[in-house]
Amino acid sequence: EDQVTQSPEALRLQEGESSSLNCSYTVSGLRGLFWYRQDPGKGPEFLFTLYSAGEEKEKERLKATLTKKESFLHITAPKPEDSATYLCAVQAPASGTYKYIFGTGTRLKVLA
């Protein structure tokens, strides 16, 4: 069964303290891996798409990487405004065409 697991569930960082969030997946034939940010009371907001192992994407203080088994979202020198829940989702043909499987997210809190 296709599965996505995110860790840790929650993370508290001091402003400027870099860290990484993990998204591990077990799917048959990855079509794409997506990272989203979700603020309280809002819908998820798209950050990155990764398609193949070795691929990297960057946006401001965020950098996403992909291996054959997991993806990392690296946060460099975070600021309080980076506080949010970060969601990972995969798309795999075995789960059905056009279906996405979401992880349960990592709740990030950055303290000033």
Place this chain on the structure above:
Amino acid sequence: NAGVTQTPKFQVLKTGQSMTLQCAQDMNHEYMSWYRQDPGMGLRLIHYSVGAGITDQGEVPNGYNVSRSTTEDFPLRLLSAAPSQTSVYFCASSPSGDSAQHFGDGTRLSIL
């Protein structure tokens, strides 16, 4: 540019009542989907549509109906509300079934 608009934002229903959650997008996206988000469960796909007149079931379709008569609108109908359907419901759209999704801000539904 409104993006994906969901109405209502909040709703309280009694068990057995029916209602329709509205979703509209102004980006001319072909793919639209409905998710529910529950604590500790992540986003779960209810129904999706790859274009006007075409819908299919997701992971948790029981108790919900959808239709897609236009590209812009994708309403979700609860036939006979049950307390287990208390959740936050998100609608999403994307240009195609394998591209990043744009989410609305959700409908928070409580069923007593």
